[in-house]
Amino acid sequence: MNGKRSLINKILFITSSLQRGGPTNQLYELVSSNIFRESFNVEILSLSPLDINSSRSNDFKQLGLPVYSLNDNSHNYFVLKNKLYQFITENDYHTVISQGIRADISISLVHKKLSSKIYSILHNYIGPDYRYTYGYKSSLMTFLHVRALKKMNVICVSESVGHYVKHQYHLNTIAIRNGVSPSVPKIKSSHIDGDKIKLVYVGVLNDRKGVRELIDSFIKIERQDVELSIVGSGPLSDSLIYSDRRVIFYGQRNDIADILANSDIFVSNSKFEGLPMAVLEALSVGIPCLLSKIPPHQEVISLSKAFGSICDFNDTPAFSHLINESLGIHPDAIIDDFNRNLSSDVMAEQYKKILIS
Structure with missing residues (x-):
């Protein structure tokens, strides 16, 4: 024009x-x-x-x-x-x-x-x-x-x-x-056996996002081949103190795209959302998501089998199983369906x- x-x-x-x-x-x-x-x-x-x-x-x-x-x-x-x-x-x-x-x-x-x-x-x-x-x-x-x-x-x-x-x-x-706009694709085309399985949460650290419950559920997983990165800040920043070295706190960051692109699975235990931008940003780089059972999360997952799964984080065996299942999703399948829908x-x-x- x-x-x-x-x-x-x-x-x-x-x-x-x-x-x-x-x-x-x-x-x-x-x-x-x-x-x-x-x-x-x-x-x-x-x-x-x-x-x-x-x-x-x-x-x-x-x-x-x-x-x-x-x-x-x-x-x-x-x-x-x-x-x-x-x-x-x-x-x-x-x-x-x-x-x-x-x-x-x-x-x-x-x-x-x-x-x-x-x-x-x-x-x-x-x-x-x-x-x-x-x-x-x-x-x-x-x-x-x-x-x-x-x-x-x-x-x-x-x-x-x-x-x-x-x-x-x-x-x-x-x-x-x-x-969200397409971003830099996931650095690793697929997870390599022997690497740490990198889970990542990006967002505000508050009660509505269920961050404390997410971490508590994660540390119940006894396997040592996983780690959880927590990226963001908020009212709970000073009270989230864990001795488990598999939980890594990054605080507020400006290089979110790079962190996502070097992760394997995005996780969110949020109790209320509209349609979470952080989830869409993860999908845009080809990362599958494990998400709490709330309607907006279910709406996203319903758009493509490649997007990941709804997860009951309190069910430790199911949580661990879905981590393994998510690793089998190829980033290209996620990105293709993301471009068509989100x-x-x-x-x-x-x-x-x-x-x-």
Whole structure:
């Protein structure tokens, strides 16, 4: 597409912040896709300042996208809605897409005054997710978020999330699975007998992710030919102390792609997810996954036998058996099915169809 893009293709993404994490990573994968960038004139607005810890604002700027901020960390939705209304009307966007509770609630308060088409990208199970993260505040947060979402066109990041919010909150949604761009293929074409079998977890270290239970289950496996790498940080970072030398803590890292490419199996014992980006990143380099039995994990595994298995990590013999079984999956089979189902281009094409309809 040459020349100035028409107004119909001018899109504003509003996010509560650009802090590194699932929603920000998904947004980056979407807007960095050539399919999306060639079809839309994209701009990004963060409610919070751009210089917060672990911000990805520079990553978006390096794509050549305008990135703005309201520099507002508050939950004063009446102030936020006025700021958003002014920003949107002054810049004349055809489509506005919000994500995150602060952005969703704020935009819902002015949606009737806007000529823009309004969407929200919903990443989580709302109620259960908020209960794990915010405790006693979760009921009010859930009520306000659901009420806001009922005023918008909602895109869920998985069919699992869509089914849940329809059943629980009577929300009608469109499901578009998260996707990631193809990465560097797995370094080893297959596991070599005699090598350590390298399991890897990448993500936040908190109760919702079930990291402590994952490690406790792993150390019950008596075999010495396996090791578990824990990559990430979070509230549990200081309390996860184990003497088992097979468990290796890497902390927060910027070379995730390299770590994944040198691993054999990705593991996750998460209790709630939308559609986990870390799982998709592992599949993109050809690593099979062992995942806890939750609907989004089951949705991913159902797409291809090559993607791995659902695992009851508390069943030590079954856990050990699935490790051996996973080693028989060839990386090329994983990557082929990943490209057909979960790539960023597949995701971008689906967003494109909806947004230009």
